[in-house]
Amino acid sequence: MKNVRLAAAEILLNVVDEGRSLSDELPRALADIEPDQQAFLQQLVYGSTRYYFALDELIQAMVAKPIKAKERLVHMLLAVGLYQLWHLDVAEHAAINETVEATLAAKRTWAKNLVNASLRRFQRERDALLADLRRTESFPGWLNKRLRQAWPEHYSDICRQSNVQGPMTLRVNAKHLSREAWLAKADAEGIVAQATAHSAVGATLVSPAPVFALPGFEQGDVSVQDEAAQMCARLLNVKDGERVLDACAAPGGKTGHLLESANIDMTALDVDEKRLSRVAENLTRIQQSAKLVAADAAELDSWWDGEPFDAILLDAPCSGTGVIRRHPDIKLLRKSADIKQLSQVQKKLLSQLWQTLKPGGRLLYATCSILPDENSEQIENFLAHHSDVIALEVDLPPDVDTEHGIQWLPQEGGHDGFYYAMLRKQAI
Structure with missing residues (x-):
């Protein structure tokens, strides 16, 4: 060894x-x-x-x-x-x-x-x-600069929260049992957990535990998912019978949550066929199924059958700056030039997927980023170039003020950093 x-x-x-x-x-x-x-x-x-x-x-x-x-x-x-x-x-x-x-x-x-x-x-x-240490926050210089510019009053807290381990938060499968029923099972087995503040199906463990020690994990009763990620299904609010697209689905946590929320016709799309196998594994465990498609969401001719969707989740590729506490290598792997490239990818995905949405349908744009370039500025640009879009109010308390959408920052003992913007398509 x-x-x-x-x-x-x-x-x-x-x-x-x-x-x-x-x-x-x-x-x-x-x-x-x-x-x-x-x-x-x-x-x-x-x-x-x-x-x-x-x-x-x-x-x-x-x-x-x-x-x-x-x-x-x-x-x-x-x-x-x-x-x-x-x-x-x-x-x-x-x-x-x-x-x-x-x-x-x-x-x-x-x-x-x-x-x-x-x-x-x-x-x-x-x-x-x-x-004598200058880099006590231990962030790369380019990210320090961007965070200071974007959130001068919150910069120190962002760094502090990004340098501590995030809590282990779970999503209870509402098709199997209630959160209260699962919390009672956990308590009976000596696992201390508490209900999340914003997600009706979320529970945060006081101390992390191996997943197979969680009551009902193997049966799909519960999944590991941060509360911020759980907000995507809550905000999209899918209904029985709707045709729904999860456009960047892997590894499948949000796909699973949407399927647990209603009886829907779900398409889970991801550009990486290998990662799509993770989606299949996760759905099998929670006893749900979806149409899985390996394709670039922005290349409509390669995957779209022409039938529009009632609801689309675009959890867009992003810098991951809201989840550094869970993925600290982001500090080392991301570069300043990546942000412009990612913004271009996000812009293209938004524009292309918008074509696949029904009039009256809704698209939730989400990222696990805390950089305005990828979030509120991206939505501002989209609104300026599309006349058939209405930005809807997002029913969540913001952590900071933004002109468009809701920005969450990583919170001590609570949710990760995340951004949400809800867009409705209107007939022209």
Whole structure:
């Protein structure tokens, strides 16, 4: 079995230098780790990724000569070691000694003294080193700038909430049982949960739990889904018999929620055929079905049969800046130039899918972004170029003021950052 700190450093190296995602790297690494160390590996990986920019600054301040490019694994071992000393409730001697041992497991004997000296220096000079730290929020510069410009009064809180683990929130399958009935089952099994504030089928766990420990999970009684994501089905408010499209469906959480809400004719569309298989798996578990189509939603000729939809959910590809606390590698993988490219994709999807909507039908545009370029500004542009659209009021309390739609920001113990705009098509 692999040294857990070395495994964490290798994953961090692949994310930072190779641009790979945690969702791909972590599952592969867990197979080589002792079962009782797997949770610790996840903690190390998520934490050192979350604080990488600050950890990198600390390393540069403490290491006299930059570590050579071919030895970047040692740089990542230092980051993992510093994260333990700074943020984890781990015995300091164990954090230092085990990280030093990881240099030997990595066959980097030359780095043993460097890692030992650097970590012990942080142990001695912690307060002074942290006082000099410029990137305490540990966000990339381009995102810092955008967030400060967009939400100057909320910037500090956004950073703080994005750097803590989000709560584990569940969606109770209303076709199987009520939320109150599921909460009673959970309580009987010693699982402490409470009803969400905005979703009538949501429940937040006081402490995260393995999904298979949740009452009725295998039977489809409950699914993991943040409260903000649950709002999509509530706002679209589908009715029995309606023809509905989930335009960017994978991995299928919102598709499933829509199907649990009413008896509808559902088409779930996604450009990635592999990811569409996840939709199928999720629907099978909750005992629902839909027409699954692998195609680019913006290329209508490749998938649309010409019959219009009553309701469309466009949960558009976006920067993911509202869910960084769940996907900290977004800080490392996203670039400033991505926002313009994503905005163009969103614009095209909106324009094309609008053609597939019935007069009188409704389209919910949603993203897990907190950047106006992808949200209120996108809707403002759409309204300016389409005469057959009415922007409807969204029945949710906003976290911040926006000209169009509703913007939620990540909340402590509550929902993720999300944006919603409801559009109705009128006959011309």
